[in-house]
Amino acid sequence: MQYPSEHVPISDGTFTLLRNLIHERIGLYYDMSRRDVLMDRLSPRIIELGLGSSLDYYYLLKYSDTESQEWSYVVDVLSVPETYFWREMDQVQALVEYLVPKLVAAKPDSPLRIWSAACATGEEPLTIAMALNEAGWFDRTAIEINASDASPRAIAKARQGLYRERSFRSLPRTLWDRYFVERNGVWQISPEIHSRVRWAVANLMAPHEIAGFANAPIIFCRNVFLYFSQEAMSIVVHHFYHCMPAPGFLFLGAAESLLRINTPFELQEIGQSFVYVKR
Amino acid sequence: MSLLASLDEAARLRVIKELADEQSGEQTGILIEALNDESWQVRRAAVDALARSCRPETLAALIAAFREQQHSLSVINGVLQVLSLAEIDVITPLVELLSAHDADLRVSAALALGDQNDPRAIPALIGALRDPDTNVRYHAIEALGKLRATEATDDLLGVAESRNFFLAFPALEALARIGDQRGASRIVPLLENDMLRVPAVETLGQLGDEQVVKPLVELLQTGRAPASSIARALATLHERYERSYGEGEFIADLVRRFIDDSGIRRLLDGLDETHGQDVRALTLIVGWLHGPTVERALVRLLGDTTVRREVLAALVRQGARVTRQLVAQLDAVDAETRQAAAVALGRIGDASAVPALIRLLEEDDDLAITAARALAAIGDRRAFDALLHQLEHPTSAVRQAAIAALNSLGHPALPKHVKRLLSDSNRLVRESAVRIAGYFGFEECVNLLFERCADDDERVRRVAIEHLPYLEDERVLPMLASALRYETPQVRAAAARAFAHIEGGESLPYLLTALGDPDPWVRYFAVSSLGRHAFPEALAALSQLAQYDPANQVRVAALKALGQIGGMRAVAVLAPFTSCGDADLERTALQALGRVGHPDALPPLLAALGSPGIERRVEVIEALSMRRETAIVEALQLEVTSSHEQRVKQAAIAALLRIGTAEAVATLIALSDDRACREECITALASLDASKIEWIARGLEHPRTTVRCAIVEALARMRSPHASEQLARALDDAEPAVRLAAISAFGHLSISHAEYKLAHLALRDSIPAVRRAAQVALQQKVR
């Protein structure tokens, strides 16, 4: 999206430096045509910090750790936390109806682990939890749901568990009534479902931050690679493959595919949806 | 059966590599045979071997192979590769081959000539348009297109007019590629032909002028061609007129003049049926039109991100008529649509949208920011209170948008409110108030601003310190000095930055002391401020930091500052950093050397031009563009002609433009002869300022016709009376192509400088096409 606004000026050269640095650290890729989008997001920060130029900001980022406050800020403003309950539901259905029964039967004694790897404000992992609950799985076996995102602000919102109307565009009304209570125009998710999910801040491009999650046999990583370069996507996907047990199942967004990168994952149709499988 | 055929791939490869070292006539035969090998590795090795040993006998053998191995494209390709690797002329033998007995061989020759980017091939290829074999003609057409052979325009038009689909289609494509506008009028009749209609539409978009708008619109109305292809053609035409003459609007006017309801309906139906790239063209054209159906269609497209820009522009054109529909979209479900509606309302500027936009301030951050910007653009004071309220918003970007909006509303009560808010209990409000008071320097707020330099909140103090240099008050310097010394690192850094804006030499001692600060960012900004002032007294200290500071960013800043100060000593420190292995330091040293006027700075820069990475070469070129020496202009010319990287070429052309000396301009003129960068050179020349018109016009005496045509184009695009005066000289050019280019340029300009000459050409020119063109140009002006 491109809106003209008061941008801090940036030369072609500095833009290239800055976007390469962001790409390297968090995977998000901005080509020349999206230069305004990037500057739209970063300019307020550069002005707020009182910096004289975008080059100063480049150095500030370059010489700060990726875990630092400044990078958290960058992730927060660049993050596109567009998400809602019951999104691309065929995949969750495939999880509940085919994969969970199969995996639980294979290892009845150990808890089943599911990771939502770019969960934004939490709608995706909570959808998974609601669907599992509807099918009665929590009563039958131990299931661990981890949810993470690189944006601290998104995770803070997810921890609160408060949602506005826009998150409910696809959720059936009965479930809305069953799992949420209204408070001053916002809806609070039921504590029982909310407590099924463990939240964390983690950057997909930082192997040590995701190591504890990526060994789950089920990974949802949807609608984030849209914003990555192929190169960054390939790095992350290979890392998943390396950490996941076999069989392992990776769900991507409907608009994403591993078609153009070379991976050992195998595409399978399970139920009504497509899943990348490690065999 | 030969020796090689019995071996496996690895063995064949080994044999080739061994033969490469021996070189005798017999071996050459084997190597040539290997050019036909099924393995590309073997073929590759044979090419290398032959290229290395290319002596006269080899050459003869190669040429013979060319003739004999008639049916093997891979041998021909191999031979061509050898010849070009060995830097031997390939055009002459290829042109000869065009008259070979075997048709396949002639096809191969045409194909190869198309890839050689050498205009010497053009006459022979034009000849091949009359080859008895259709395939040869086909490939000759394609090759002429690839070579952008303007000379072939007439012949290609003849092929298109033959209406032989197999050849007319590629001929139209080639004509589009060549882009010679003279062809358009002969293509229009092809719109009647069922088979050629769509490609003809496309070609007209590429090379037509305003004359083709009417037939295209009429065709749209008949429904005999898809609306999307016509829209694409009109959009291309519009884009070209806008880019070349700043006259895109003229095309839109013509479309409005000719279109009727059935045409509008077809465009709108097209929008419903089309996806992707074509939607953009259709949206653009629809946006030129008016009426309730058009408005509704545009509003419906708001949520479509691929055509966001076109839809916004179109809606803004509709003006206040669409305000109500847009306001309704502020409540849409989809976030993109709401954002876009708010942006459009801001640009339209209709005050009736203000209450709805004020409500939007309560929404999510992104919408709140867009709403504040829209309110600022509308400038209606009813938004004042709501915006003031935003000053305590938890998100800083939202506060900033509100501040910017308040600053632009210019409400008379602003100083009074800001004065009150400077002592607000909320730290976010105090910070916002400091930003506004500091920006305007309100009299009644100055004392409070100084008080805020001692605020409890660090951020408020930092922002207050940042705004001090703009106040005229004797307390400023002591306040900054004390902050630089006793404050927290963040505030010390702010003070160091603020010192950059203190006029005169007073800041020198404070900044020098700050170079010893324990915090690297304080040192970084102190160094930067010293650089801004270009204090020569700081040279020694900065040289030390550049070499020894433990923080890389400080070293970078020091290199930059040395460049700002300049002189021989700075150069001595900077030069070794151009190849120190750290990307930030290298880049900064190069830029700094570019800035330094001293002659010693030149050799290390020119040396760095040979760096391997593209990124680095572009940086060096940019650094060079800050200087004016002849050696640089020569080096840049070489970069343009010899680099294979488009980005390097473009950077070098941009650098020549920036240098802008008579020499640099002459170089750009000469470079416009190269088809690969002609357009870039023309654009560069046309963007030079008016004082350089005379230098550009010297190109009209250049011996090459193509260069003179390019200069005509550049002068035309400058659209100034003085440029037109020079342009008129081209009407006397000995070459008809140049006269024609000049005549067509005057079609877009005032002809007061050329009326007499045009009339003369219209009556007396020896070439009929020139006479016709001049007559048309004069008639257009009368109309």
Ligand SMILES: C[S@@+](CC[C@H](N)C(=O)[O-])C[C@H]1O[C@@H](n2cnc3c(N)ncnc32)[C@H](O)[C@@H]1O
């Ligand atoms: C559009 S949301 C996807 C939400 C959810 N998965 C869905 O499909 O509805 C994209 C999220 O990716 C997150 N993200 C972007 N880069 C990331 C990175 N390097 N590591 C982790 N998360 C990242 C953003 O913060 C954002 O919240």
